[in-house]
Amino acid sequence: MTRARRVLAALTAGIGAMAAAPPAMAAAEAPHIDGSVLGLLWAVPFAGILLSIAIMPLVAPAFWHHHFGKVSAAWAVAFVVPATLVFGADVAAYELLHTLLLEYVPFIVLLWALFTVVGGIRLVGDLRSSAATNTAMLAVGTVLASWMGTTGAAMLMIRPLIRANEWRKHQAHVMVFLIFLVANVGGALTPIGDPPLFLGFLKGVPFFWPTTALFLPMLLVAGILLAVFFLLDSYLFSREPGRPPNDQSGERLGVEGGVNILLLGAIVGAVLLRGIWHSGVELTVYHVPVPLESIASNLLLVAIGLLSLRLTREDTRLGNAFSWGPILEVAKLFAGIFVTIVPMIAILRAGRDGAMAGLVALVTTPDGRPIDAWYFWLAGGLSSFLDNAPTYLVFFNLAGGDPAQLTGALASTLTAISAGAVFMGANTYIGNAPNFMVKAIAEERGVKMPSFFGYMAWAGIFLVPLFALTTLVFFR
Template sequence: MTFDATFSSHIYSLPFVGILLSISLGPILFQNIWHKNYFRFAIFWSLISLTMLMGKFGFRVTLQEWIHMLFHEYIPFMLMIAALYTITGGIHIVIRVRAHAGTNGLLLLVGSFLASFIGTTGAAMLLIRPLLDMNRHRKYRIHLVIFFIFLVANVGGSLTPLGDPPLFLGYLQGIPFWWPMEHLFGPMVKVLILLIAIFLAIDHYLLTKEEKQPKVRETGQRLLHIMGMRNFPILLSVVMSVWMLGEWTDAPSSGILELTWAEIIRNILLLGFALISWKITPKMVRYYNQYCWEPFKEVARLFIGIFTTIIPVIQMLHQGITGPFGGLLQLANPGGQPDSKLYFWLTGWLSAFLDNAPTYLVFFHMAGGDAQVLSTSMAPTLMAISAGAVFMGAMTYIGNAPNFMVKAIAEKQHIKMPSFFGYMLWSCAILLPAFIIFCWIFL
């Protein structure tokens, strides 16, 4: 950061709090107004934040910080989401098997691991329709959608920066590509096993209450049919390019906005992969997937506001215990040592009600913001922050972007999903015990 003065008041964090509260409460309290005007909310809070910064630091320094954020954080973040959203939207899967607990559980397991490599949004959009189609004759289907949100849309995205937006933000801050795989694989697998075991018990019980299902396989039809197979090599290319360019730690500077050649090449490749996928995918495939750009546009418009208003918050956290957030830092770091359990629950609960990507970034910087230190000597703390952001995004519909998207798709198929607080009854009853066990074993 190039700010040459310190922040003495919490007031500079108010626009960040304002936009997060708008995102979390807007869809609940005034849904129609929100969906028509959410970009105006993002611009409103951004302008307030930038105006306050210009009043303190001047136009030139504020513009410099905003441009740095734009090219080093926002654009790479959106290019990654755009690439995965475009490529996975070009793959359509049809599964023709009789629904039973074993096949449903297997699909959830496969989808959970797939989410780490094609993103929770990509995996959710790819597999929610096949799951619902397999179970279309059933009376009881709400639990299928809820566990799908738990596992595929959240917990499953724990193993790489491609899996969930918080981890990609960590990657942009300097966390190694395979760090989540090394430190979160064990916790994720144990949480998955516990949740899938609960799912199998519930699904098996509800199947016993169902009427006998008709056979769904017809002569000459394949059990598994995939359209858009040509997108799989492009997906693999995304994974390999992001990983390999991330390993190029001594990449020379390009001389353009302090970007290295590794960063520029990665951004160009991500854009190129998205364009190739769009060009080679038959329109019919995207039609079957009900593909549209509105979810991506909403993320892009909201996150420009989030990334803008978080600039002063990060600077205040870097001031340490002498800054405006000194009391909170002392609470999270009693005696100067981080409390990993507290980091997990603070990150998790805020991720559940706000948005897990900016929440991760806040606590990342609260823990010092040094990627080298956090990924080595403070690895338990970073694991707690990462797990809190990724796992507990499943606690509410608004914790992670795919949650609402999955809910909307289910409701279009005439599944009466629980209300906001009805969903929380499910998540508190099932996820909270699992997360308490996670803390007891790993933190």
């Protein structure tokens, strides 16, 4: 036996130990992976990409800067190849296409459109840095996040905040609280705000249900975070070695690239198209049905982004220090995350029959009643590391999946799931896509951001106690 064949045989034998049965393949179903037969060994590629994001920028920064896309692709291959050998090429192809066509492509197209359009909006004029100014800007961004998306609001606010504070020694905390408030918590009030709520809208949850159900939890969390930020920023201002530069031009505050504000409204319309228009027409790509409305929405978003590039003056984008680096980094890393997350979501969907049955059993009492506190913490805890949109769907279905019931008798349970998925996306850089984008832009502009684990320490200090308070007030 050749060496190559011996390696292949050993690989096949090792992978065979990962699963005890072939995939479920009913005649009328697509060839999918049955999560009940997956062991936790299938989580290795996902854990690998997370650890790579966390550790490699610290231990091998030059290598990571030049090759993070290859690292992401390698971990994706580490799932696809074993899945092909164990379950067959048809199953692997279906899972890969399903993830890319129905989840990753809409995800990255929306992010690209928001990134492009908001990159053409520039706040001009004198904006003197102070704790009050920074807090006010974060408050405005938090309000905007539910109506222009967490990505759009974060991209709109980050550049003025960086410009206003670039003279300071202590800057990172401003970006950290921008992630907490604008990139996550602020998106809790509409389906436009955050992807989990949009998926709920597509499942039949009324558009304004989150506005009423999550208003008080969001007000509590955002209000306390803004107050804490003001006190922290005031203290750090007192420790700055210098003073704000006295170079105000006298130019009044204003906005350049106003046409992009109209294009933001067009983005909202393109996103809503998916939930409002049900064409009944699908393009099937290897068992994966892609609805016509999804295709139309994606094409509209691309057209809006291209229109923004065409209509925005080049000096406006130059003034924003606009570049494609951050969105390319997000696109490459999240491609790997979306692929390696497939077995994790499959295990969760298996519920009590899966390898995470112990976690799933925590959310209900012996007589079958939901435990809202556990729904909040489990949906939130998993959303901190998994993509919060599919995690939301898992717990939505675990709670019954009936939108009438979940917005009626079980409204507190859906509130817990929604709050967990939206709020706790702030716990890590990968909990929500704008988090990583804020980090990438800030570092590109010279802000020394916390490491992956360093950021988690910030979240542990400022967010976890606040989430415990939220549990006591709303979900006990």
